[in-house]
């Protein structure tokens with residue numbers, strides 16, 4: 001017989017989401033889902049922070065649901081004043097089948113193997129790595145850059161193909177997924193930079209979750225000292241071309257530059273934009289409407 005779940009749905013002020021999510025994870029012993037968060041959107045431009053968000057938690061219906069609901073309502077009541085003071089709607093409970101649950105919110109964030117050994121694993125999923133696997137844990141409730149976007153996947157595949165780099169610079173680090181992957185692949189020193197300070201905070205949380213050390217900064221690219229064995233940039237084509245000189249200047253002799261975030265129809269535009277960079281185009285990969293270009297500094 002199908003297993004069933006009691007889905008408790010709470011509509012709360014955006015500021016309360018993380019606190020409530022932690023509370024519900026502990027209370028239910030299961031993962032939670034957070035709606036109204038833009039995941040894997042390509043840039044932060046135009047994304048407005050919603051005032052409220054919907055947090056869903058999943059309980060075994062055989063447990064004392066009246067008691068659990070009372071605890072949740074008490075938690076919401078205790079925190080309402082600190083987060084705007086407006087009354088928080090009473091949570092709703094819906095009985096759902098296991099099948100609905102697994103084909104609903106979870107289907108977007110399942111453990112994913114990328115390339116040969118990289119594995120992106122949602123925090124709540126159990127996973128037994130195979131020998132040589134490099135596992136990256138992410139909580140998709142936190143930011144874009146979960147590995148579900150083709151531009152991220154193309155970057156990860158290209159990075160793995162290049163082997164074990166020594167120094168890596170991740171330009172536009174977002175969730176930090178590429179920087180974490182670089183550490184997992186053996187990089188000794190990794191710097192992640194992003195113009196968005198919030199992204200840098202999220203990347204810091206993800207690095208801590210994975211127990212990896214990455215230097216995270218908002219420093220403009222031109223001011224980052226040194227050269228790197230691999231420079232990664234998953235940013236839009238126009239930005240890549242605008243930054244071509246600075247990106248190329250960061251690649252050490254014999255090193256590589258991985259460019260992603262390029263719509264296939266803009267591939268020629270980027271190739272022409274890097275014509276005078278002094279780097280040689282050595283590989284191109286594509287997935288759907290996206291292209292990824294790998295350049296080499298022949299030194």
Ligand SMILES: C[S@@+](CC[C@H](N)C(=O)[O-])C[C@H]1O[C@@H](n2cnc3c(N)ncnc32)[C@H](O)[C@@H]1O
Nearest residue numbers: 042145152171172173174193194195196199234
């Ligand atoms: C599509 S996300 C990529 C996230 C992650 N690296 C990945 O591959 O999934 C692009 C990121 O680049 C950042 N960004 C855009 N322009 C930038 C610039 N000129 N310098 C640094 N970061 C930039 C954005 O804030 C955003 O976090």
